[in-house]
Amino acid sequence: MRVLHSIAEMKEERRKLRGTVGFVPTMGYLHEGHLELVRVARAENQHVVVSIFVNPTQFGPKEDYASYPRDTERDLAMLKKEKVGIVFMPGAEDMYPARYSTWVDVEKVSERLEGAVRPGHFRGVATVVAKLFNIVEPTKAYFGQKDAQQLVVVKKMVTDLNMNLEVITVPTVREPDGLAMSSRNVYLSPQERKSALVLYKALTLAQTLWDKGQTNADLIRREMTALIESEPRVAGIDYVSIADAETLEELPRIDRSALVSLAVKIGKPRLIDNIILAS
Amino acid sequence: MRVLHSIAEMKEERRKLRGTVGFVPTMGYLHEGHLELVRVARAENQHVVVSIFVNPTQFGPKEDYASYPRDTERDLAMLKKEKVGIVFMPGAEDMYPARYSTWVDVEKVSERLEGAVRPGHFRGVATVVAKLFNIVEPTKAYFGQKDAQQLVVVKKMVTDLNMNLEVITVPTVREPDGLAMSSRNVYLSPQERKSALVLYKALTLAQTLWDKGQTNADLIRREMTALIESEPRVAGIDYVSIADAETLEELPRIDRSALVSLAVKIGKPRLIDNIILAS
Numbered sequence: 001m002r003v004l005h006s007i008a009e010m011k012e013e014r015r016k017l018r019g020t021v022g023f024v025p026t027m028g029y030l031h032e033g034h035l036e037l038v039r040v041a042r043a044e045n046q047h048v049v050v051s052i053f054v055n056p057t058q059f060g061p062k063e064d065y066a067s068y069p070r071d072t073e074r075d076l077a078m079l080k081k082e083k084v085g086i087v088f089m090p091g092a093e094d095m096y097p098a099r100y101s102t103w104v105d106v107e108k109v110s111e112r113l114e115g116a117v118r119p120g121h122f123r124g125v126a127t128v129v130a131k132l133f134n135i136v137e138p139t140k141a142y143f144g145q146k147d148a149q150q151l152v153v154v155k156k157m158v159t160d161l162n163m164n165l166e167v168i169t170v171p172t173v174r175e176p177d178g179l180a181m182s183s184r185n186v187y188l189s190p191q192e193r194k195s196a197l198v199l200y201k202a203l204t205l206a207q208t209l210w211d212k213g214q215t216n217a218d219l220i221r222r223e224m225t226a227l228i229e230s231e232p233r234v235a236g237i238d239y240v241s242i243a244d245a246e247t248l249e250e251l252p253r254i255d256r257s258a259l260v261s262l263a264v265k266i267g268k269p270r271l272i273d274n275i276i277l278a279s
Numbered sequence: 280m281r282v283l284h285s286i287a288e289m290k291e292e293r294r295k296l297r298g299t300v301g302f303v304p305t306m307g308y309l310h311e312g313h314l315e316l317v318r319v320a321r322a323e324n325q326h327v328v329v330s331i332f333v334n335p336t337q338f339g340p341k342e343d344y345a346s347y348p349r350d351t352e353r354d355l356a357m358l359k360k361e362k363v364g365i366v367f368m369p370g371a372e373d374m375y376p377a378r379y380s381t382w383v384d385v386e387k388v389s390e391r392l393e394g395a396v397r398p399g400h401f402r403g404v405a406t407v408v409a410k411l412f413n414i415v416e417p418t419k420a421y422f423g424q425k426d427a428q429q430l431v432v433v434k435k436m437v438t439d440l441n442m443n444l445e446v447i448t449v450p451t452v453r454e455p456d457g458l459a460m461s462s463r464n465v466y467l468s469p470q471e472r473k474s475a476l477v478l479y480k481a482l483t484l485a486q487t488l489w490d491k492g493q494t495n496a497d498l499i500r501r502e503m504t505a506l507i508e509s510e511p512r513v514a515g516i517d518y519v520s521i522a523d524a525e526t527l528e529e530l531p532r533i534d535r536s537a538l539v540s541l542a543v544k545i546g547k548p549r550l551i552d553n554i555i556l557a558s
Contacts, residue, residue, distance in 0.1 A: 007441060011441075100439055101385060101388070102383065102384065102385045102386070102435060102440055103386065104381065104384075105382045105383075106380055107380040107381070107382065108378075126381075130440055131439075131440055134440055134442050134443060135441045156381060157381050160380060160381035160410075161381055161406075161409055161410055161413055162286060162290075162410050162413040163413050164413060164416070247378070
């Protein structure tokens with residue numbers, strides 16, 4: 001496994017690769033969800049490149065960039081075990097040198113849900129992903145369904161800008177009790193960890209209502225919200241959304257593929273999760 | 280010479296090309312300036328692709344998109360004569376389908392000069408050029424120095440987004456009397472055509488003053504402005520600028536490479552021109 005620390009090295013190594021390249025962009029502090037992306041990438045490509053880069057431009061000024069969990073040694077051991085060929089770990093000053101000034105904006109889908117709570121977040125995401133795609137030049141890039149809106153934004157960018165790669169969605173990996181894997185789960189106290197399960201419970205409730213024939217999105221949102229509010233240690237709900245899975249516009253009625261997503265503060269930590277109801 | 284009318288065809292043909300690809304993006308209504316770009320591209324690459332696309336997103340609502348001069352038959356004959364391999368002429372609905380929403384913003388350098396007079400212009404330019412680069416995947420792309428700020432914006436985008444190509448600057452081609460070639464020169468009446476020479480005269484004046492040791496940019500701007508204002512049929516000066524050639528920040532003193540540029544209305548038509556004073 002080669003660990004490359006600069007854009008120039010990565011570009012040089014990329015030129016030497018023949019055949020298909022699967023790419024898994026991450027912010028490190030890897031968990032089983034990331035490893036699942038790596039495994040799918042490895043199954044579908046001749047080479048696998050994983051990037052580890054905590055991207056400063058997707059964090060708001062009051063968010064957790066400085067304190068975002070990092071453990072490079074552990075990450076590299078995990079990737080080695082998965083037989084990854086190349087790990088790309090650029091420095092922030094290499095990615096964003098002095099006088100950096102180019103930004104990719106995916107309008108509309110970036111403005112809703114996470115984007116409404118975290119203004120500028122998806123501008124940072126789209127920009128860093130565009131840069132990484134140009135540096136790594138993957139055949140396919142792998143993203144987890146856990147960050148559903150990120151997937152919508154990245155797929156829209158790839159389509160709109162005519163980028164030459166395929167974006168692959170990999171299902172969310174969950175703990176045995178249903179909690180979606182996330183690097184930020186490390187922030188949860190043992191009690192908060194128990195309360196955090198309410199996100200999955202609310203999504204399961206939506207799925208059950210839908211399976212029973214309920215198509216009234218307002219009613220499902222209200223039931224989900226009531227369930228979440230009944231949970232101790234829930235410090236706030238940013239959103240409970242049932243939206244068109246492509247445009248992310250809120251639906252009054254579930255008459256097409258719908259993204260059911262939510263963002264909830266459990267104590268201080270803020271967690272997100274989602275499911276798709278396929279029409 | 281193959282003429283391709285869709286993005287899908289162009290991508291397919293691109294995959295078949297082996298070796299270097301030189302790319303000349305144009306809005307058509309070709310003149311000797313464009314042909315010079317084609318010749319340089321041909322000399323430096325195994326294949327040459329020329330695009331003809333009047334990009335709607337770089338025109339303001341009150342600008343000349345609808346009336347921009349077009350003559351496809353003549354353009355194709357000229358390119359055939361230059362032994363171009365592929366001409367790419369996508370439709371506007373192929374480039375910007377319904378719900379298109381991704382934009383590339385090159386901040387700061389886009390906001391000055393032309394950008395100040397034509398808000399949103401360089402957002403449209405950067406976006407269409409990013410798309411064309413992804414579709415054509417050139418080894419080198421060729422732009423005329425005539426559109427100096429466009430070159431600064433495109434080079435900055437390529438650097439910032441880590442795009443895999445080289446941007447080549449080709450010197451401005453001028454009529455025998457000095458007028459810079461431009462598709463918009465067709466708008467000039469015979470009398471305006473004579474007055475239009477004042478742009479070149481003002482730039483020559485700046486060059487002469489600089490050659491004589493003058494480094495006071497304010498003084499040079501004032502002399503240029505006085506010369507332009509003395510010309511009949513000058514209907515307005517948008518700017519007379521002496522700026523850092525990379526950041527486009529106005530210089531009080533010419534102590535580095537300077538872009539001397541100007542935009543002047545001659546009757547109704549609006550013309551631009553520039554020279555570089557290399558420090």
